[in-house]
Every structure is written in C-alpha cells, then in structure tokens.
Amino acid sequence: MANVIAVLEQRDGTLKRVSREVLTAARTLADAMDGEAHALVIGPSGVSGDGLGEYGADKVFVAADDALALYQSDLYAATTADVVQGGDYGVVILAATAMGKDLAPRVAARLGCTLATDVTAIQYDGGVVVTRPVYAGKAVYRLKLTGAPSVVSLRPNAVAPEQNAKAGAVEATSVAGGPARATTVEVKQPDRAALDVAEASVVVSGGRGLKGAEHFKLIEDLAAAVGGAVGASRAVVDAGWRSHAEQVGQTGKTVSPSLYFAVGISGAIQHLAGIRTAKVIVAINKDPDAPIFKVADYGIVGDLFEIVPRLTEEIKKVKEG
Amino acid sequence: MKIAVCVKRVPDSEARIKIGADKTSIDESGVKLVLNPYDEYAVEEALKLKEAAGSGEVVIVSVGSEAAQETIRTALAMGADRGVLLEADAVGLDPLPVARALATELKDGGYDLILFGKIASDDYSHAVGVMVAELLGLPCASAAIKLEIADGKGRAEREIEGGVEVVEFALPAVVTADKGLNEPRYPALRGIMMAKKKPLEVKDAALDAGGVEILQLTLPAERKEGRIVGEGADAVPALVDALRNEAKVL
Numbered sequence: 001m002a003n004v005i006a007v008l009e010q011r012d013g014t015l016k017r018v019s020r021e022v023l024t025a026a027r028t029l030a031d032a033m034d035g036e037a038h039a040l041v042i043g044p045s046g047v048s049g050d051g052l053g054e055y056g057a058d059k060v061f062v063a064a065d066d067a068l069a070l071y072q073s074d075l076y077a078a079t080t081a082d083v084v085q086g087g088d089y090g091v092v093i094l095a096a097t098a099m100g101k102d103l104a105p106r107v108a109a110r111l112g113c114t115l116a117t118d119v120t121a122i123q124y125d126g127g128v129v130v131t132r133p134v135y136a137g138k139a140v141y142r143l144k145l146t147g148a149p150s151v152v153s154l155r156p157n158a159v160a161p162e163q164n165a166k167a168g169a170v171e172a173t174s175v176a177g178g179p180a181r182a183t184t185v186e187v188k189q190p191d192r193a194a195l196d197v198a199e200a201s202v203v204v205s206g207g208r209g210l211k212g213a214e215h216f217k218l219i220e221d222l223a224a225a226v227g228g229a230v231g232a233s234r235a236v237v238d239a240g241w242r243s244h245a246e247q248v249g250q251t252g253k254t255v256s257p258s259l260y261f262a263v264g265i266s267g268a269i270q271h272l273a274g275i276r277t278a279k280v281i282v283a284i285n286k287d288p289d290a291p292i293f294k295v296a297d298y299g300i301v302g303d304l305f306e307i308v309p310r311l312t313e314e315i316k317k318v319k320e321g
Numbered sequence: 322m323k324i325a326v327c328v329k330r331v332p333d334s335e336a337r338i339k340i341g342a343d344k345t346s347i348d349e350s351g352v353k354l355v356l357n358p359y360d361e362y363a364v365e366e367a368l369k370l371k372e373a374a375g376s377g378e379v380v381i382v383s384v385g386s387e388a389a390q391e392t393i394r395t396a397l398a399m400g401a402d403r404g405v406l407l408e409a410d411a412v413g414l415d416p417l418p419v420a421r422a423l424a425t426e427l428k429d430g431g432y433d434l435i436l437f438g439k440i441a442s443d444d445y446s447h448a449v450g451v452m453v454a455e456l457l458g459l460p461c462a463s464a465a466i467k468l469e470i471a472d473g474k475g476r477a478e479r480e481i482e483g484g485v486e487v488v489e490f491a492l493p494a495v496v497t498a499d500k501g502l503n504e505p506r507y508p509a510l511r512g513i514m515m516a517k518k519k520p521l522e523v524k525d526a527a528l529d530a531g532g533v534e535i536l537q538l539t540l541p542a543e544r545k546e547g548r549i550v551g552e553g554a555d556a557v558p559a560l561v562d563a564l565r566n567e568a569k570v571l
C-alpha cells in the first residue's frame with residue numbers, strides 16, 4: 001500500500017482549475033494502489049484547502065505563508081520534499097504547467113527519484129504506468145516507473161475532474177526553511193484575463209493565411225466568442241506577428257483542448273504534432289489540399305476573411321440564445 | 322565569465338518519426354540529427370555574455386553517443402571554445418542519471434553560469450537543467466525569455482500562464498533558455514573550419530540505470546478522417562450545428 005499526493009497550484013490565493021484534474025488523477029491512482037489520496041496546497045496566508053474532499057482528497061496539507069504568494073522555486077521544492085518524505089508516498093503528481101514543469105524536477109532531484117513529465121495518463125498495472133507523448137506528440141511512450149516514490153507531471157486537460165467525496169481533512173503544515181537561492185520578485189501580467197493556450201479548453205489559432213498581424217483581431221474576436229485562448233503557428237511567431245507564448249507545435253506548446261480552431265494554418269508536421277490530442281479540430285483554409293484537413297474533424301474551404309466573422313456572429317447567437 | 326552550455330543531439334523537428342524494430346525506440350535511419358533547437362538559444366546567450374564581458378570561456382558539454390561529437394562541433398562552430406562529451410551508448414528516459422553525470426562534470430569547473438535549452442525536442446522532459454541546479458545547490462531560472470547578468474547577479478524573465486515571472490539570483494547559477502531569449506547565429510564557414518581544431522575531450526558518462534522502464538513506443542492513434550462541411554461563409558451554420566449537436570463542444 002502506498003499513498004498518492006497531489007501538489008496543487010494557486011494563483012492569487014485561488015486554486016487553478018488544473019489542480020482538480022491533478023487531484024482526480026491522484027484519487028484514481030490511489031484507489032488502484034489501495035492507498036489514500038492526499039493534497040498539498042502551497043500559497044499565501046489565507047490560502048484554503050477546503051472543499052478538496054469533494055474531488056477525492058482524504059487529507060489536505062496546507063503550507064500558508066505570505067512569502068509563498070508567488071512561486072518561489074526553492075521554498076516550494078523544499079516544502080514539497082519535506083511533506084513527501086514525511087509520509088508513505090508511492091507517487092507525487094503535479095500539473096505540467098509553467099510552475100509544475102519547474103517544480104517537478106526539483107522535487108525529484110531532492111528525493112533522488114524517478115521523474116516522468118507531461119504525461120497524458122497514469123495507471124496502476126503492477127506498477128505505475130504512464131503514457132507520455134514525445135517528439136511533440138509524433139510518438140507515444142508507455143513507461144513503467146520503478147522509482148519509489150516517482151514524480152509525475154500531468155498535462156493540463158488530459159484528465160477530466162471528477163467529484164468523489166472523501167474526508168478532505170485539512171492539516172496545516174510548516175513551510176520549509178533553507179536557502180532561497182533564487183527569488184521571484186514579481187509577476188508582470190500583461191493581460192490578467194488572457195487564457196493560456198496550454199490550459200484553455202478552447203483554442204483558436206491563426207496562421208500565415210491571415211496575411212498580417214493586424215488581422216489577428218479576427219482570431220481574437222472568435223476566441224472571445226467561444227471563451228477560448230488565442231494560439232499561433234510557428235510561421236507567424238517567427239514573422240513577429242504574435243508572441244512565442246501563443247505558439248502551438250513542436251517548438252511551442254502542445255495542446256489538448258476540447259475544441260481547436262486552425263484558421264489559415266496549412267498544417268506543417270510540427271504544428272500537427274502539437275494538436276494531435278485535441279478532442280475536436282476545426283480547420284478553415286482556402287486550400288482544399290492543405291494537410292490540416294487530414295486531421296480536422298470538420299473543415300470549411302474558403303476565404304477566412306468571410307468565414308471567420310460569420311462564425312463569430314453565429315457562435316455569439318448560439319451562446320446568447 | 323566562464324560559462325558551460327549543456328547540449329543534446331536530437332532528431333530534426335521536421336523529421337518524420339518511425340518506430341524501430343524493437344518497438345521501444347525510434348528508427349533513426351534517414352533521420353537528420355541536429356543540435357537541439359532550444360540549446361541554440363543557450364549557446365547564443367553564452368557567446369553574447371562572453372563577448373560583452375570581453376573575456377572568458379564557453380564550454381560545451383553533452384551526454385550522448387560518439388556521434389554527439391558532431392553536435393558539439395556545431396556549437397563550437399558558432400563560437401564556443403571547447404567541448405566535453407560524456408559518452409554513453411544509450412541514454413535512458415529517466416532524467417536524473419543524466420543530470421547526475423553532468424553535475425559531476427560541472428561541479429569543480431569554476432563556472433559562473435551553466436546554461437541549458439529549457440527542453441530537448443525529443444524527450445520533452447524539461448528536467449535535466451533544473452535537476453543539475455538542485456544537485457549542485459545552485460540558483461536556477463528555467464525557461465528564460467530574457468536574461469541580464471551584471472555585478473555577479475542575474476535577473477531572468479520566464480513566461481508563465483498569462484504573465485511573466487521575474488526571478489533574481491546571485492551567480493554562479495543555472496539558467497535554461499526558451500525561444501525568444503535571442504536569435505541564434507548561424508555558424509560561418511570560418512567558424513566551421515576553426516571548430517575542427519578546437520579541443521573536444523571524451524569521457525565515460527557512467528550513467529546509472531534510472532527508474533524508467535520503456536514498455537512500448539508507438540505512433541499516436543491516427544485521427545479519423547473528418548469531413549468538409551462546405552465551402553465559404555455559407556457553410557458556417559452547418560459547422561456550428563455540427564459542433565453543437567454532433568460533437569457537443571459548443
């Protein structure tokens with residue numbers, strides 16, 4: 001018997017949606033391993049672990065300190081390692097977000113244990129078995145993790161949060177001391193409301209077919225209508241039309257939204273690799289032979305400058321009606 | 322400024338991936354192997370920092386097979402001074418043994434800065450650079466899109482969801498490079514000629530086994546062929562209907 005601990009993520013004291021996905025994965029794995037699912041919340045004083053029992057936590061550790069309001073890599077890693085070493089844990093699960101991608105290897109290095117990052121599934125099959133896309137999704141590993149414990153980071157949107165009421169007993173835990181070698185001094189937030197392509201459940205991406213940076217307004221309007229994030233192809237990022245943060249594909253982000261719009265994107269192999277795990281792909285392109293139509297569930301052939309505004313209007317009607 | 326840059330030899334991003342006969346690795350025949358694109362940003366940053374300091378040394382370190390010498394030479398052709406290959410026949414998927422081998426090599430090297438690409442475009446671990454920092458007890462900023470080094474201190478910016486985190490630290494430190502940090506230079510012909518004569522030391526990596534057992538490597542499930550709902554703006558109502566009532570995603 002071994003327990004599973006989910007290390008959760010907050011922003012401004014509020015847990016992120018992906019935290020419920022991580023907790024759900026921990027609960028499912030704990031049941032298969034005949035153990036308990038625990039959660040660890042690290043954040044500013046006042047951050048709460050209440051309500052996590054609903055998503056399957058037997059126990060919730062809360063490390064609250066105003067020094068931990070922003071992600072402080074060394075303190076977060078030391079606190080997590082302390083909690084993991086203080087219990088009987090077989091697996092530590094984090095989200096493969098900007099924070100989790102930095103924190104997971106720190107924790108694994110401190111514990112001297114195995115790490116598998118950005119996995120899309122975790123199972124128990126005589127050992128912990130993960131599914132891990134590599135080469136930006138062009139191939140997929142099934143790996144057995146033989147470390148004890150093992151640290152795993154889970155790709156956002158890979159596991160749907162499920163309610164599963166458990167005790168969720170909250171216990172305060174101390175914040176590890178030790179040196180803070182690097183300090184996060186601030187988070188500049190150019191657009192607090194902007195959704196991130198890697199986390200959004202709907203992504204609207206634009207490519208070279210938009211013909212110029214100024215026409216991305218069409219993409220932004222459609223994204224706003226569907227409540228999604230704006231993405232971009234490598235060609236338009238390299239051209240300087242959009243920031244790298246929005247790039248989808250092998251040298252950008254790999255995404256798994258429930259709905260992905262590829263607008264004016266022909267579908268280079270490295271872009272297709274990054275969207276392969278999207279649930280539904282819609283392609284809008286003037287070239288009927290564009291490779292994007294080979295992977296799209298639905299396509300419209302034609303002039304995006306006519307199609308996209310109409311689509312935005314129709315979706316607004318549906319959402320309002 | 323003495324700077325180490327850790328690099329990896331990976332399949333080119335445009336390569337088509339085929340599964341090898343053993344079903345646990347890729348078939349590298351016909352695949353072009355290159356310097357990991359994120360490592361190019363790290364090499365460029367190291368060269369710029371050395372140039373700005375007016376003196377120093379840029380050392381390229383890689384864990385890999387004998388063929389990785391070619392990858393190290395690519396970085397030397399960009400302008401790095403010398404290379405070290407920690408040779409290993411096979412590099413597994415557990416990042417910790419690789420990080421340990423690098424940490425052992427770097428520990429007593431007297432480096433002011435150790436740079437990595439934030440991720441290798443083959444295994445996508447995003448782990449080795451951060452682990453090396455932990456093993457050496459050094460400050461680390463991962464996935465940096467901006468880096469300023471002055472007076473023994475560093476300030477890095479890293480992209481997070483919807484914002485940019487600003488991290489400060491003292492040297493020596495580890496920084497991993499993201500796209501956007503700089504525009505990597507291309508090796509000039511003269512650089513390529515000079516790289517052939519630069520020192521490249523080969524040592525045994527002595528990797529531990531690690532805790533990751535490969536069960537299987539497969540190609541992802543093919544997406545089933547979709548359908549064209551129509552042409553032009555007149556097809557929009559049919560698309561919206563399909564998204565609502567068939568796919569149920571609106």
